[in-house]
Amino acid sequence: MKKKLKISAESKAALRQFLAGTEVDLGCRPVARREGDRTSTIGIADEAHIDRLVARAATGISIEVLET
16 A cells, blocks of 8 residues: 655755655655755655665654555
8 A cells, every 4th residue: 555755854965865766656746845954755655665765764864654
């Protein structure tokens, strides 16, 4: 089952580097938003892939499931 995620990082470059090569669907026009001192984007991923993303996430990367 696919879930909507909010992925955030300390910078746009860190977010881009983390998402490179992942199976997160960012849509046809991905948008990175600045929220305080963090940059975030919304994506969609399968539940199994979310577990791999969390395991791969470095310090400074946060992944929040928005829809369950």
